[in-house]
Amino acid sequence: MKEYRIIKQKEKFLGNQDLDFEDELNSLAKQGWQVISIIRLTHSNAMKAVLERDKNR
Template identity: 55%
Template sequence: MKEYKIVKQKSSLLKASDAEFETDLNSHAREGWQVINIVYDSNQMIMKAVLEKDKHR
């Protein structure tokens, strides 16, 4: 079974750096999460990543 998580960029694209978002994604990767999709939310002007990992029972 899989579990999913949505990670939002901490600040809008106008203020954010790619490095900050990359650091956040790498932190989740160390916990076993894998990015399966990244989308742009035009209302909030941020990127959102959909993460997936195996759920341990």
């Protein structure tokens, strides 16, 4: 069985939001999450990522 999670890239005025999003994805990957889709939101430059992992790991 799989479980899913959706995360949103945090919008920032200062700093590198892409690098922060990458760090968050890498941290979640260490917990067994895999990105299955990334969607760019139309009303902003932010993105959402859909992740999955085995529920009984």
